[in-house]
Structure formats: structure tokens, C-alpha cells
Amino acid sequence: MTPLRETVETVERASGEYRYGFVTDIETERAPTGLNEEIVRFISAKKEEPEWLLEWRLKAFRMWLGLEDREPRWANVHFPKIDFQEACYYAAPKQEGDGPASLDEVDPELLRTYEKLGIPLREQEVLAGVAGAGNVAVDAVFDSVSVATTFKDKLAEMGVIFCPISEAVRDHPELVRKYLGSVVPQGDNFYAALNSAVFSDGSFVYVPKGVQCPMELSTYFRINAQGTGQFERTLIIADEGSRVSYLEGCTAPQRDENQLHAAVVELVALKDAEIKYSTVQNWYPGDAEGKGGIYNFVTKRGACRGADSKISWTQVETGSAITWKYPSVLLQGDRSIGEFYSVAISNLRQQADTGTKMIHLGRDTRSTIISKGISAGRGQQTYRGLVRVQPKAGGARNFTQCDSLLIGDTCGGHTVPYIDVRHPGAEVAHEATTSRISDAQLFYCRQRGLDPEEAVSMIVNGFCRDVLQQLPMEFAVEAQKLLGISLEGAVG
Amino acid sequence: MSEPLLTIRNLRASVDDKEVLKGIDLSVAAGEVAAIMGPNGSGKSTLSNVLAGRDGYEVTDGEVRYDGQDLLAMEPEERAATGVFMAFQYPVEIPGVVNATFTRTALNAQRKARDESAIDAIDFLKRARATLARLEMDEDFLRRDVNAGFSGGEKKRNEIFQMAMLEPRLAILDETDSGLDIDALRIVATGVNAMRNPERALVVITHYQRLLEYVVPDSVHVLADGRIARSGDRELALELERAGYAAFQPA
């Protein structure tokens, strides 16, 4: 049985409870609580970073101070003010001496955690899997530290670099220096500045010119330690004519407190390059009373730098107490293409304000936005998107379809698109609908023998199909199951 | 003779506090094809919806026995699992859900409820293809979303396809002939006739008698103003064709 299949089955057995809520009992090394320049220096020193990166972080920290009281308030999410001095900004599994030289040196307790998560961390497990079950290279980030990366050697043969960003800083400083912060500058927004100051790890990918990355690259993120935030930083560069597909999955233990996850993801696609970035986000959503859960405040942005480049975001967002996330594309290169496919579920007391920005700068650039929002329970969900056509982007085209499905009369679904066109030769079209699952659909399914929950799950999956089919096969199956589970109890 | 498969006694039901069924008595035996005819507003659709268990129909009196069980006490999906199938007058569209997935999921949900093993995708596909061929339906049907963008005739044929795949013991066909041209009517009728066997009962609800030229009923019942006004054999349908429902309309 493949690990991914196992995940799915674990999930299937779930009774509507959050199944990733276990805590792994391992020793962690933590920074003192609070945030100041000393903490930033502490993190940088822990990671033995070069001077330039320390300076980069400190600059970000000072920008963050300048942005104090500039936390985004425009989003349709409500939560008590976060005391940023109460959190811990660095927690790492404790290790003797240097980092693990191979998987065998990784704390077995950690490996067991990833097994529980169904992550094919051990290469042999993947290799032992059924043919076609997936050829996936995995980088696993536990709390703030990348603990293991698989398939490195095989990728290296093709010249593909896939490693923790901390390692990339050491081994490929010229690439990191050139691209880090080039898409999401340090002072971009409150959370991005925070991340830039204190990010501890994340994945780094570089695909050289003309290379089609031979396998899916994947990162699994897990928050484990109590009272910590997670601030990972991902940087993916697709050089000219290259192509890469990257997957990201997220879980966290069930805790009564809220935990902050403020990641930054930067994508750079050069001429003729293509990046496909898929996320299945299943952080702990909190309980039915809204207690606990992850605050998922994430800045994701890609730059189509070169002509004919393409960046495609696909996200399935089922977890987190609060989601604030707008994976965006800067369409700089002529004829470049940006895509955003999203399914987001807000059940229980979850709040999600998510969408995208498509900024058309180059000529004949194209973007597509398909967003499917599902609200149930006391969930509140907002699609917020911006499509902007700048004065030089003649021939730009955008099509946006935003559909909201409401289940029950105590939830909310909102659509807030911003469209700004400054070129007469652009075509921008936006359509949105809000409706509920009709009684007629439910009855039709039940007459054919499905119970109400199966019926809702089937109708919801149909509603989301346009997005789900963008996911790589294995993820799509997992995502479908997750949708069903996330909505359990939503039908009265 | 053993107990009929379906026995309806003094069934009364209201919609929005208005009584529509005013005491229906009707028995249908296994192997029988019963036609229920009646003018518009006589309660034909209400009867089929009550039998299938749709919300919004309040049963105020009477009982419905099906295969020795109290049908009205069951949830819609329980009724389906025990073999009650309704071919809808207006089949609903379910965008994004592929017909093959839908039908197989329904079939396996019913089998599971009956403690039968699931049909795998390959066996299902074989059976589905054979059924489609019999109904002169394109295989493309399996890949299309449930009823989405279907013509009226395609929707009705899809109902017959699902009926053939699910193999119910009691099938209620609610105005399946309405809106069909003559070719589609013939195909639908062929599909229905193929379902006739000694274990299965069919209740064919229709306004016109033309479907009954192809699906010859064993019994014909006239529903008027919420009651079975008259019962007879095939001759009754022909008589109605000639004389209309005027004799059954309230003065």
C-alpha cells in the first residue's frame, strides 16, 4: 500500500474529527519567547547564516516595526489582536551535533510522525509502491526546520536543486541572493515583513535551463511544538524553458491555542518556463466553538518574468481557523499566463478570506481564475481578488468564475472582486454566483440510495470538479476525501 | 395468492396544508404493470413523491406496505436500497458529477445497505455499456455530467438507464413519456419492457395513453381529485383516450 493511499484511508476512517491532531513527543530547542533584534540574530546564528542574510533579516525586522499597527484589517476575518511578543519564533527538533547526514540519523519519532501523516519520506517506501503511485520527492518541514529531503541524488543528476532553503543559503548563495525577496519584498506587507525577519526554513527549488523536472516535488509542513509560529519561506526558480510541478501539504496538532503560520512563497518563471504549484492545506481548523486552530496568514506570489512563461496556482483549503491568502501572479513577460484554481471550505467557525491578484503588465498576457467557495456551519468565506490591466498590457485577457455554495443558514459566502482596466484593448470578464445545494438535487441523490452526507459530498465534489482536476492525480483523490470529511456534520 | 408487493390503504397527503391525496387504495403485485392515469392536478405526481419520500408532502392518514414493510417510515435512501426506484418527471441537473460516477456510487451505496459487495469500476463499465447499447444511447452519456445540458428526451432516457442499472423491485415512472417524440418514446418503452419480470412491479404514471400502446399495462387506475375513481384493464385506457377525463372532473 502506498503511503498516499494510506493517508487517504486514514482519512476515510476518520469520524469527522481532525485526524492529524496528535502531538509528537520529541525534544525541541526553542528561542526565548518574544521578538526583537536579538531574536533575529539568534535565529540567524543558529542557522550559521552569512552576514548578508543577517542584514537582510534585520532590514526586514525594522520594516516590520515600521508596519506595526499596519496589520491588514480589510479582510473579512475577525480575531483577537495577536501579541507578537508572546510567541516563540524558533523551535527545532533537538539534535546532537550537526544536522542529520542521512535519513537514518533522523529522530525515529519524527519519521513515525510523517508515517502517520502518510508522507512517503523514506524513498524505499515510495519505490516499493505500486507503479504509477507516484514519483515524488519530499522535503519535510517540522516546526521550523527542514528535517529530511528525499530523492536529492536523482534530482541532482538533472541539475535540479531541491533542498531546505537554509542549505541553499550555504551551497547556492548566488541564487538565493539574487531571487530572495525579488517577488515578495521584505516590506511587502505586515506578515511578509515578519516572515522575512524570522523565517527559519522552507524549500528551495532551482530547475536549470531546459530541464523538465522528472518528478513532482513536494513539501509537507507540520507545526508540532506548542506556542510556536511557523514561518517558512519557499523559493522556486524555473530557468528558461524549464518546467516543474510542486506540491505542498500541511497539518498541525489539535491544540486549544491559536498558532500563527505566516509563510512566504516566491516563484520566478523565466522565459518559456512553467511552474505549477499545488497546495492541500489542512491545518487544524479549531473546534466547533471556534477554539484553537491555525491562523494561516500567507503571502504567495509568482512572477512570470520571461515571455511565454506560465505560473499556475491550485489550492484546496480545508483547514485553518483563519485563512488570509492570495496567491498571485505578476504577468511581466509578453504572452505569459497566470492561473488560479481554488477550492476553499469554511465549516465550524472557520473564516477564510482568500483569492488572487493577477497583474497584467506584459502584452497579450492571459489569466484565468476559477474559485469555488463552500460555506457551512458557522463558517464565513470571502473571495477577494484583483485583476489589473496596466496601460502597456494591450491584448490582455482575463476570465474569472467565482461560485459560492452555502450549506445551512448560519454561514456566509462573499465575493469581492476588484477589476481595474487601463488599456482599451483588454478583455476582462468576471462572473459569480451564490446558491445552495438544492432540495431537488439532494432528493434525487437520496432516491438513488445515497445518504444525505454522501449526497452532499458528491454534489460538492461536482461543484469543485473544475478545480480538483487541476491537481496531480494522487493529490486529487486525497483532496476529494478531505472535502467530504471537512463537511461532515454540515448537513442537518 | 401471496401479499401484493405494494399495498396502499386510505392514503391521505397534503402539500402546504392543502389536501391533495384524499384516500388512495391501490395494490400492485410483483410482476404487474399498473398504469395510473388522471387529469392534471389529480394528484399523480404527489402520489409518486409520497412513495419516494420527498420532503414537503405531509401524510395525514393511511399506510403504505411495501414487501411487508412500512414504506412511509423509511428514509428516501432506505426506500431506494430496498428496491424502490422513481423515474423523475423533471430529473435534476448535478453539474460536475459524471454520470458513471453517480450511477456506480448509487449502485454501491444500495448494495452496501443490503450487505452486498461493491461492484468494481470495470464490471460496472461492462454492464453500463451493454445497457446503453440496449437503450440506443451513446457511451458519451457516461462521461457527461448528470443531466446537465441534456435535452428533455436525454434526461428521460438517463432515468431509464439508471433504472436498468439499479434493478429495482418497484419502479415508479412519473410521466416518463411527457415531452418525448415518437422515436424517444419507442426507445424508452423498449427499456421499460425489458425490465418486466415476475419479481418486479412497475407503476406507470401518465396523462396520455400513448405510452401504454408500447408498455401494455395489466391494470389501469384513474386518479381523479385525489382518489382512485375507477380501476380496470387496458380497455379503460382506450376509453379514456376516446372520451377524455371529463367524466372524472369535478363539476
Place this chain on the structure above:
Amino acid sequence: MTDAWLAGQRTAFAACRDTLPGSGTPWVDALRAEAFRQFEEDGPPTARIEEWRSGPTAALTGQVFAPAAPDGARAAAVPAPYLEGPRHRLVFVDGRFSRGHSDAGEPPKGVRLTTLGALLAENPQAARDLIGDPDAFAEERLSRVTDRRPQALVALNTALASDGAVLLIEDGVALAHPLEVVHVTRETEEPRAHHLRTLIALGAGARAHVVEIHAGGSAGVWTNHVTDIAVGAGARLEHVRADAGSATAVHVNVAHARLRAGAAYAGFVLAATSGAVRAETRLALEEPGADGEVNGVCLAKGTGHIDALTRLDHHAREGTSRQLWRGIFADTARGAFQGRIRVLPDASGTNAALDNRNLLLNAGARAESKPELEILTDDVACSHASATGELDADALFYLRSRGLSERLARALLMEAFTGAVADRIAHEGVRDFIRRLVDERLHALGSATS
């Protein structure tokens, strides 16, 4: 700048509060004082307020407006009646009623057609019932119909309103002929502001068609016009607002309507400018079965700026609403549309749709669109659509292949583009007038670019 602007408003309020209608009546004085305090608290509109993010804030607060002198009625060029056929006509010049230019006709029994000034002088209690209790000012007058925060200009209007039309119709009475209200503003050397307040209240089952037209004006004129509307159960109001005057003024136009059970409001806005226009329509469908329709045509050229905003709030079940907006922007004009459908938790069975389309005629022009859905219950069918682009190339080619010049073909397509909206006006005479006006303005737009 905003400090000077605010100071200017204070000066204006101090200078004219004793000359405004109702002055000396304690509740009116209290209302105006409270409204001004509210205005000061909220401050002038800025782009940092979400509802004003695309608004003409610079045109509005970039010059300090003095209040209009109360001697306006004389020596003004008042246009001939716009509507053909039988009508009732009220004319205001520089914010004051002009009896000489008006022709109220003979409204049927049960219809009261008057002015704010006259109403406050003759029957302050009736006016109070209409306008509301000053103590409940923030709650009743602003919050229920609107979001309070961005309503500073409505508060300022309440403080400074110099006059306006008043139409009161009793239960079951229909005003067969349309009411034409014309606001003429004279050219001015120094920046001047005019604050106008229209009150319309329809009893249960009443019917009326009201057309409000702005004429005259020039750069340096700011009109701040608020129309307060109450539509009784089962009543029906058609309400048309149109710019027919100078296209260089700054014009803020706000309509608030509250709809009772089964009431219908059908609104149309024509904004045509090379100055600045902010046109708001706020509808509260407060009781079951109400129907709201809000349509508009926005035409801007030169450095013109139009910001159209709609807020349709469905409070009760089984309400329906439709919105159809078309914008054409030429030269370096900027056109913004923000339309929101909000369905509150009790409004199950709501059916609401919004459609916004914009054309940019040349490089330099800009169109912004923010259609918004805010849905808080599940039994709804709501949709919006927004499209921005060029004239359909296939249609253009088709027309040219039939022998039309490109210029004529474009004109024809633009006429069709806007005509579909104007055609939704129910009253034939009003519809004819608006179609003529739209075509006239379209022609001006076309000639601006060729």
C-alpha cells in the same frame, strides 16, 4: 488641504445656519447641529475609506467651497421642460425653490407636492415625521439604510440642505403624470456648494414616476444632492436621475430608499461628465417580497471621473433585485462602478442579479469595477457579472460590411450598448427623454475621440 476644506465647511455652516429653512425650530436646529457634528467626526471622504477608494475625492476636497448665496432665483437661464406631455414641474435655482419657473399643475387628491422650505415653515411636525428624530439621528437616519462611516456627505447635506422637492402620496393614490424636478445651477467664479434634499414618501399601494434633472452649472460648482425615499407596502416608484447640464461640475448624488412589503423601486441614473460625479443608490428591502431595480449609464470624457455605487440590502425574505450598469469612457476619463448585493440572515428566498459592462474608447481611459456579493443565508440565488473591453470586433465588421462607416457603426453599437439600459424605464415619456439625452451625450463622447 482637508483641514482648509473642513474649515471652509465650518465657515459655511456658521454663516448660513440661521438662514436655512426651519431655522429657529428647535428640533431642526438640533438636527442640523448634530448632523454637522457627525460630519466633523467622520471627516471628508478619502480613498482610504473603502467605499471611496475609487471616488473623486481630489475633485471634491481639492477646492474650498463657499455656500451658495440665497439670492439665486433671479436671472438664471432655466431650460424649457424636458418631458413632453402632461407633467408636474418643480424648479430649483442654486438650491432654492423658484416658484416662477415651476409649474406644479394640479396633483390629484391625496398627493402633496411641495418643497422642503415650505414644509418646514408650514408643518414642521409632518417634516419631523419624515426626516426623523434628531436624537435618533445616527441610528435611524444613517445606520439602518447605510453604513454610517462613509456617510459624511449625507450628514453634511442634512446640516446644510437649503431646499428640495417634497412628494408625499397617500395610500392607494397614483400620480398619473411624472414629476419633473429640475435643479439649475448658475456658473460661478468662486467654488460654491449646493446642498439639496429631496423627500419622497409613497403610502401603501401608491404609484409615481419622478425625474430629477441637474442643469446649468460650471467648473467650481459642487452639488451635494440627497434623495430620501420611503416606498410603502405594495407601492411602486420609478425614480430617474440625470445629468443634463454642464459636464464640468462636481456632482454628488445619493438616493436612499426603504422598501416595505411588496414595494417596488425602479431607479435609473445617467451620469455624463467631464467633471466629477459620484452617484450612490442605497436600497433597503426591509420587508418580504420587495423588488429593487437599479440601473445606470455612465459616460465620461476628458479628465472626467465617475464613481457609481450601489448598495442593495435584502433584509427580508423573497426579495428580488436587478442591476444593469453600462459605462463608456473616453480620453483619460476614469469610470468606477461598485455594486453590492447583501443578503441578510432573514432574507431567505432572495433572488438578486447584477451586471456591469464597460467600454474603453482609447488608451488612457480607465475602468474599475467592483461587483460584490455578501450573502448570509443559504436559500438564495445571487449572481453578478462584470466585463470590460472594446466594442465587439465581429459586430463592428458586420455593420461595416453592410456599408456603415466605422464611425457610424461604432455609434450604433454604443447606442445599443446603453439603450438596453434606458429601455428598462417604464414610463414612455420619461424613457423617450432619457434615450434622447443618452444619445446626445454619446454623440458628445464620440466627437471627443475622433
